Amino acid sequence: MQRALVVSIHDVAPSTRKSVEKILAELRRHQVSACSLLVVPDYHRQGRSLADPSFRSWLQEMDASGHEIVIHGFFHQRARRNDESARDKLVTRFYTADEGEFFDLGYADALRLIREARQEFESHGLSPHGFIAPAWLLGAEAERAAIAAGMSYTTTLRTVRDFVAGQTFTSQSLVYSVRSAWRRTMSLAWNRTLFRRLASNPLLRLGIHPPDIAHRAIWRQIGKIIDVTLRDRQSLTYRDWLRQESEFSNQKSAMM
Numbered sequence: 001m002q003r004a005l006v007v008s009i010h011d012v013a014p015s016t017r018k019s020v021e022k023i024l025a026e027l028r029r030h031q032v033s034a035c036s037l038l039v040v041p042d043y044h045r046q047g048r049s050l051a052d053p054s055f056r057s058w059l060q061e062m063d064a065s066g067h068e069i070v071i072h073g074f075f076h077q078r079a080r081r082n083d084e085s086a087r088d089k090l091v092t093r094f095y096t097a098d099e100g101e102f103f104d105l106g107y108a109d110a111l112r113l114i115r116e117a118r119q120e121f122e123s124h125g126l127s128p129h130g131f132i133a134p135a136w137l138l139g140a141e142a143e144r145a146a147i148a149a150g151m152s153y154t155t156t157l158r159t160v161r162d163f164v165a166g167q168t169f170t171s172q173s174l175v176y177s178v179r180s181a182w183r184r185t186m187s188l189a190w191n192r193t194l195f196r197r198l199a200s201n202p203l204l205r206l207g208i209h210p211p212d213i214a215h216r217a218i219w220r221q222i223g224k225i226i227d228v229t230l231r232d233r234q235s236l237t238y239r240d241w242l243r244q245e246s247e248f249s250n251q252k253s254a255m256m
């Protein structure tokens, strides 16, 4: 089984497209030409992403050139509730800044939103396989809904879950928090350590957010990690990595 690097770009929408294009150009310079693009159907209720003709044709172009289109939440925003526990508050406000949309969404609401997103993407010739919740917070009900809506995988901070094969792969994603100077400093130290810890994991995951590109120290580390990684790993999208994984396990079981 070949060692792999999956780079994903989160929060792709018309309002972040400029940064995403910069990120993609930078990634190409580091020999990463296929990413998983996590597209928000209606980012912060600014309007349907795919209703924007120029964004739509750009996305179709990205899809045709080997990038993967993934559904990333729906509004990427979670309404606060009155009955939240201290833990709920901690997770949804401090950790994710109110972005944990699918953290505690009920089955019916989650199913409706994921179905709607999928149909909309498909009506424009895009066929997403993956559903990834904002901040990777996918509650149990919402996960059941993703499966019922026909999605074939999801990822969390620490895992990749193949719904079709019923398998969970453990690999914690590298990810940066750039909202303040102390978070950036912590992020650089944390990701350096995590990168070392993941050296023997067959899958390395790198999650990039649009604001990351504006911070030189962050970007320098991302570039270095990619350069080192690609000496003995192949850069793939989640979809292609999962396909390769299932072919590999089929071959293995055929040999036994």
Ligand SMILES: [Zn+2]
Pocket: 010, 011, 072, 076, 133, 134, 135
């Ligand atoms: Zn996101």
